[in-house]
Amino acid sequence: MKIPKQLAVALLLVLLQGAGRAQKPILPAGGVVDLAGETRELAAGALIRLRGSNFATRTSRVPGQAMVESLQGVTVELQIGDSIKNAPLRLVSPETIEAQLPFDLTQAEIRIRVRNLDGVSDPDNATLLAAAPRLHTRVEFGRTHVSAFHQDGSPVTDDSPAAAGENISLVAGGLGPVDPPVPAGAEAPGDPLSYTVHGVTVRIGHVESAVSFAGLMPGTAGTYQINVQVPAELATGLHSITVESQGVSSQAGITIPVVNPDFKPNQFYVSPSGSPSGDGSREKPWDLATALAHPAAIKPGDTIWMLGGDYGNRKDRFESLLSGEPGRPIVLRQAPGVRATIQGGIVIRGRDAWYWGFEVTNDQYRDRTTENGTFGVEAFGPRTKLINLVVHDTIQGFSFWTPAEDAEAYGNIAYHNGYKGPQRGHGHGFYTQNRTGWKVIHDNIVFNQFGLGLQAYGSTAAFVENYDLRGNVLFNNGLAAGPLGRVDNIHFSGGKFVNRIRVEENFTYHTPTEGSGYNRFINTEEFPGTPTEGSIRNNYFIGGQFNEMSYWDRLTFTGNTIYTTQIQAMLSIRPDQQYAQHAWDNNSYFGRQVFYIQGRSNAVSQWRDVTRLDPNSKHDSNRPQGVWSFVRGNRYEPGRAHIVIYNWAGRNSVSVDVSKVLKRGVRYEIRDAQDFWGAPVATGAYNGNVIDIPMTGGNVSAVIGDTVPFQPKHTLPEFGVFVLIPLAP
The missing domain is CATH 2.60.40.10 (Immunoglobulins)
Known part of the structure; x- marks a missing residue:
């Protein structure tokens, strides 16, 4: 090829x-x-x-x-x-x-x-x-896909997807030694081909795919090529793709677009006025409980559309037994142009099912000093995907548990979940545990909970392993419990150990002038001898009292930007650990330059002398300047994106370039995440120019309830998060 x-x-x-x-x-x-x-x-x-x-x-x-x-x-x-x-x-x-x-x-x-x-x-x-496989990637309109090619050499793209049953080539690295051997630094020959010594397994949509060649790409040095057949049973859509060799898997969260014209899934409908005696058609829709019980008519790969309106009695939760197959998930999705709301919650027990685009809340959760509401979304099913949901004013937004292996939460919005107990706020945006497979938590917006933003917390029987957090926006969590209630935006700890976490390209914010709130990535002092490793790279940790990273055997902490008026970082190690085991450098620190080592305060010079970390990092005792803006395209809905703005300059509006995620001529609206159901802050037909986003005023959705301790205020003008949504023609 x-x-x-x-x-x-x-x-x-x-x-x-x-x-x-x-x-x-x-x-x-x-x-x-x-x-x-x-x-x-x-x-x-x-x-x-x-x-x-x-x-x-x-x-x-x-x-x-x-x-x-x-x-x-x-x-x-x-x-x-x-x-x-x-x-x-x-x-x-x-x-x-x-x-x-x-x-x-x-x-x-x-x-x-x-x-x-x-x-x-x-x-x-x-x-x-022995092997450390990595897939090469490319970004197309904000969506990160694998670098793959058709047999004619043209790239696999959204407009030219891989066909089910087609043979394609993947571009990869880290597959280890080859035979016949090739000198390092030399171009790989085309005749004879040089094959990997170790076996390679490729899974597309969690389905093992036939590999016909894995070895060095002819004419290149150090680049590998994998020829693979796309599984014929895959449904049309985006599918995850991984490469595994010698027990090591490639990075999580990479996708490939697939088309299968021979597979024609069924379309079913549910309605608030639906009936168990319906047939699932638009004319005779089911009620939601009937559909979630997985009637015999629903087959792997089918889609169930939720028509507009409220589902549920605000007291009980729906239970989903929907179960598709790897590569053919069953999809429960909000119908276009409507607002479908589950009033109560949903427990997911089936496998290979996607839940997409609808709202989960409880507008009768009136006493926010008790646990008398309902949990939002609770996931136990393997390979579950939670996509672009809006979950608010429940006891807990997302409960993402260990049985949900290789599950993903993507593009969701969680706010105002939890309640105020006698001592503190309870209920988090995400509460999660994991051991086998990877939990992928990407590009969610999580703010103003009563408890923490994201808590990955284990026990002696529950583990916190194999997490990939990327592109999430977490801010002012804990604030709904009171003005001094800010707690962790991100919290990893508990259990025997925390291991194999990747926390990269996330955005956090606690109002810096308040000086409260944290991010904590803490292993345990109690179990020496258990190797633990994590990667915390290219994040923005803004505001709060401190960021703690302690008791790791090997931690990468690089490329991060931190601004605080309190403590930049807290680091402790056990006697059997060494600072030199950490890769900690090229960070940017703004604000008060105080670091804690083993529980004691240190200035920058002491921090560097004692730990030998941060030799090339930058330290600025001032507040950041200018405007930092970021646009992250949505993996599952072309044209949709999250926009994050740190407006240190205090501008009344900020111009944002969305040309990499939105095509010309597409009608759009931009919603303020803190007032998601309110009027859009900008609308129009995209002409290819920058879009001006207002950074003054700002409404905040009220916390539901009669006994609400505190109604959070908007973070504008200093910080704003927005959702770009393409509209139907």
């Missing part, structure tokens, strides 16, 4: 960026990551990125694919035991190096150093895995 030349990773680029004399290179702990997935999981043959400082005086890149052992006198040394060898290089710059690990490295601890003409860095210690 021929892959287009534009896919080749390297082109001739030699850029001169300043001059001057180099210095001894600095490679911080954790400075080496996998190039495809930006993780610390490395395998033989992987392309890697090294981040640090003083590597070189300018940026140089080799022409073509073939790499070299030295650029500008810079080398990357790999030490295993007493043996030292150099890694081939394809790019060096003052702060970045791209290289390839040799294929003949065995599973072991390796020490990686950078050497230039002025000296050699301290080593970064890394553990080499």
